[in-house]
Amino acid sequence: MLYLYNPSAGALSLTLEGDEHRYIFKVRRHKIDDILYLRNLEDVLLYRYRITAIDKRTTQLELQESQSSEVKASTSLHIGWCVIDPKNIEKILPSLNEIGVEKITFIYCSRSQKSFKIDFKRFEKILLNSSQQSGRSQMMILEVAETLEDFLEKYPESKMLHFSENNFVDDTPISTIVVGCEGGFSQSETALVKADNIVGFKTALVLKSESAVCALASKILL
Numbered sequence: 562m563l564y565l566y567n568p569s570a571g572a573l574s575l576t577l578e579g580d581e582h583r584y585i586f587k588v589r590r591h592k593i594d595d596i597l598y599l600r601n602l603e604d605v606l607l608y609r610y611r612i613t614a615i616d617k618r619t620t621q622l623e624l625q626e627s628q629s630s631e632v633k634a635s636t637s638l639h640i641g642w643c644v645i646d647p648k649n650i651e652k653i654l655p656s657l658n659e660i661g662v663e664k665i666t667f668i669y670c671s672r673s674q675k676s677f678k679i680d681f682k683r684f685e686k687i688l689l690n691s692s693q694q695s696g697r698s699q700m701m702i703l704e705v706a707e708t709l710e711d712f713l714e715k716y717p718e719s720k721m722l723h724f725s726e727n728n729f730v731d732d733t734p735i736s737t738i739v740v741g742c743e744g745g746f747s748q749s750e751t752a753l754v755k756a757d758n759i760v761g762f763k764t765a766l767v768l769k770s771e772s773a774v775c776a777l778a779s780k781i782l783l
Contacts, residue, residue, distance in 0.1 A: 563598070563696040566689050570599035570608045571627065577620040585612075585620050597622065602692065602700045605631040632698040634661025634782045641712050641719060641739035643670035643746075644677050645770050653771045654684060655691040657701075660778045664702040668712050668739070671747040679705055709750050712739065721746070721754045722773060725761035730780050733760050740774050 565585075569575055577585060585591050591612055599608045599622075607630040610622035640657075642650075644667050657665070667679050681703055688701050706712040713719060720738040722730070723746060738760070751759065762768070768776065 562693050564600050564607065564693055565597060566602060566693055567599050568601055568603075570601040571604075571606065571624070573624050574613075575599075575610065575622040575624075577622065578618065582618065582620045586615055591615070591620075596625070600698060602689075602698070605629055605698050607698075630698060632696045634663070636782060637663045637736055638778060638781050639664040639666070639716070639737040640774060640778070641666045641668050641706070641709075641716070641737065642774060643668050643709075643740065643742035643770070644673040644679065645742045646674075647677055647680060649771050651684070651687060653775055654687050656775055657778055658688050658691040658697060659695040660775075661697070661782045662701060662778050664704070666704045666706050666712060666716075668706045668709055670709050670742055671750055672744040673742050679703075709739065709746075709753060713753055719754070719758065721751065721759045722777060723751060723759045723761060725759050728757065728760045729763050730760050730777060731763065735760070735781055738777065740770060740777065742770050 565581065567575060567581065585597070591597070593612050593615060595612045597610045597612065599610055600606070606627045608627045609625045611625050612620060613623045614621040638661070640662055642665055669675060684703060685700070691697070692700065706715070716737050718737065720733065720735050722738055722740045762776065
């Protein structure tokens, strides 16, 4: 873990309790005068704290200094992801966070199962753990769109990952792109996007939605 998330990071003194204290005291076995690094994920500052006291229930910290330390991908990528089973999203979400995806908008496309509900609190917890492990300095942004039409109205220049024999992910500048769910996009949905904005992979293999999202992010950001 490269830092510990705490929404109050930046305060002159902090008291860690509950899971945070147990992690510091029982898992990492820190002692008085050890140094901890914290972030609040609201700014790009990395805060250095010294442990001043530890007892069975709390850890006391004192701020030593802060420094600007922005850790993110070198380019911005926003993925519009047609909703699939949230259990499958959860498996790939940490990887997308570590690769550096800036934002994901979950879209209820024609072939998305409307019974699937996005649990933002659970996803944010996953992202927090991933960010602490990878060093990422700001949280991934999550949002939802009820239809593909709504998404494209808000982001009209979006690319669409679909079957294309002319335009490929490798050759196209991409900042916002839509990825379909299982079964891909309906004919009426592909008609919403200009032909020049439809891109594909240089492969004959058929990818699952979550595989396509991860491959896409890797090609663009790494």
